Amino acid sequence: MGQRGCDRTWMKGRSVVCLIAMLLCGVASAQLRYSISEEVEEGTVVGNVAKDLGLEKSTLKGRKYRIVTSAIDPLFNVDQNDGILYARRKIDREEVCERSSTCTINLKTVLENPLEVHYVAIEVVDLNDHSPTFPEKETTLEIFESVLPGVRIPLQPARDPDSGPFSLQQYKLSSNDHFRLEVKDSGDDGKIPVLIVQKSLDRETAGSHTLILTAMDGGKPPKSGTMNILVSVLDVNDNGPIFSKDVYTVMLHENAPVDTTVIQVNATDLDDGPNGDVVYSFSNGVNRKFFKLFDINQKTGEIIVKGLIDYEERDRYEIEIQASDKGLPPMATQKSVIIKIVDVNDNAPDIEVTSFSSSIPEDSRPGTTVALISVNDLDSGVNGKVICSVIDDVPFVLSPSLQDKMYSLVTKTTLDREKQSQYIITVVAKDGGQPSLSSENTISVTVSDVNDNRPEFSLSPYTFYVTEGNSPGASVAHDCDEGDNAHISYNIMRNADEKLTSFLSINPENGEIVALKSFDFETMKTFQFQVVASDSGTPSLSNNVTVNVFILDQNDNAPVILYPLSSNGSAQGVEEIPRNVNAGHLVTKVRAYDADIGYNGWLLFSLQEVTDHSLFALDRYTGQIRTLRSFTETDDAEHKLVILVKDNGNVSLSATATVIVKLVEPKEAFAASDVKGAAKDDEDSNVIFYLMITLGAVSVLFLVSIIVLIAMQCSKSTDYTSKYLPETNYDGTLCHSIQYRSGEKRYMLVGPRMSIGSTIVPGSHANTLVLPDRRCTSEEVRKTILFLGSYAIILIRNKKLILQNNLLNRNRQEA
Known part of the structure; x- marks a missing residue:
């Protein structure tokens, strides 16, 4: 403590001396220099700057006197009240000026109004407050016993943070016979101790040596530090394994x-x-x-x-x-x-398809190569011997190649794509190891199509039932081939009945058949034609099928009244009956027909209007009108009956007939009956007369036809100026005919006289006579003559039937 006080007194005296020296050197520099020992306590006064600079203490605070520094935690501070510079914290010179012989801290002080800058240099004086220290307290050195004397072994140096005379100054080594110490000065790195072998080592004599290295500084008394050195003598390795x-x-x-x-x-x-x-x-x-x-x-x-x-x-x-x-x-x-x-049999054979054709035509010959297959087994000897085969029942077989482990996959038999279009071929390779190993490889082979199949229709023949509304039909065929070979187009064979097939159309893509005009069941009930189906292969294959068409009747004809029928064509008649007839008396019978068939032509009769429902009854099936009771004096003399005749179609069609029933006295009725009888006799006579005329006309027509045909055969003229030729022999009562020409044939339509309201149905084959041209053959002439004879017989039979019908009606009325 006393020594520290002496140091401070000495330092103060030294500061005064420095200040006087600076003042003597020149006041204009405005720079002060102080010195202070390290490790001084916080608040230690360094010097009175204001006094040494000659500044008024009263102005320091007003002029903001301060130290200008960028340090976060400055070492010094100045008091603005009295201008004294003091230490803010304890100063460690080794921390502030590491490894520096001198340690000076420069400060800059500032005064404002006016601005003045003064520099203060503070020297920090070192104290011997550190002892030399080694990095390790103990170190081990391994030295072979074979080392020669003079070998230098550098040791780790000691460090002393103090500077000047207080720093590290010397090393000492403990006494021994084998080592000595040498100190090497390395300048800034300090002094480095070097251990030198001065005598050969013998591991068998001393396996180790213990040395003490001491480092000392220049203080009074000096401070020191030690390090223990263990030298292990290593054996020399003079023998190898x-x-x-x-x-x-x-x-x-x-x-x-x-x-x-x-x-x-x-x-x-x-x-x-x-x-x-x-x-x-x-x-x-x-x-x-x-x-x-x-x-x-x-x-x-x-x-x-x-x-x-x-x-x-x-x-x-x-x-x-x-x-x-x-x-x-x-x-x-x-x-x-x-x-x-x-080697162990651990590798299964490897199958490799080196060349492959995924598609093969179905007409390929047996033996056609599909693929080349190579088989390899990485094993050796018997383990590498491979046997290859095809499993499953397929028309393919493996054919060994000249090269080892090479096979050709070839066709065994002929192929048929229509039976099987694709084959999955499994090739198995098996080696000769124990146990044997095998592998499989599948090859997909597609059989390409060849046009070897004609189109086939699903039905033969096709039968269509078509109503009179012309619903289309479909003729469908399939072809077992594929692609263009299976692409089917449809057409109607036109070499048959051109007239019939001219109003039919078929869709070439789907075979849908459409009629181009309406069918009439009453004119044509059935017909047939042929459809041809052709594929698009090269060459093209085709097939045909017969199509039968049956026309189904529709209720398109209304009932026609045959009796009663007045002279002007209306369905109205007058019937006279005696007033004294009994119940159940047959008044008359309404006759009608319907051109349709089945339910469409089944007629039912009903009373639509009657003056007295208690007098007459109508049979709904026969059309007979009968009395229900006897007439009385109070009954009207004339009664009107309206009869409704309708068919049984889905949409019923009907017609009406009017019957006027007049009641007469028995005598008048008898007279009227005689008149009717006479009229009937006259009518029968007229019918017989007309029949005779008809027979004569037919005979004349027959002879004239023969003469005309013979003349046409002999004549070379082919001049036809008119397509439609009127018949010159038409008498207006028996028959009528129309002649027309189509191509090289003439046609004549003949038939009985049509009733009023009836028409000739176009396209009808009934009563049509085909007249051969003038170049016809004798066979055609013979057929024509036979047709005329048959037609005459038909006319005679018709007239007989008319006569019998008239006689029957007369007998009923008389009854």
């Missing part, structure tokens, strides 16, 4: 499990300790890939399996093994280990 065999050879099966022991090598070293401890490893020249397959135990020399051993990849390994001791430097010896791999 020796293997027990010159060459190591071993057999190893492929696919051996991991950690399987391959072989164990052995080497010995005559040295003791580490120099005699042997360590095993792979030599540096070993292929790095082997490290993934094998490993070696460093202590035992056992080589084990580390990865997958594959005979097909490599069948022999030669690995160089190194045995080294632990000497410094170590000594090593190398030996080769030969590992021969034994």
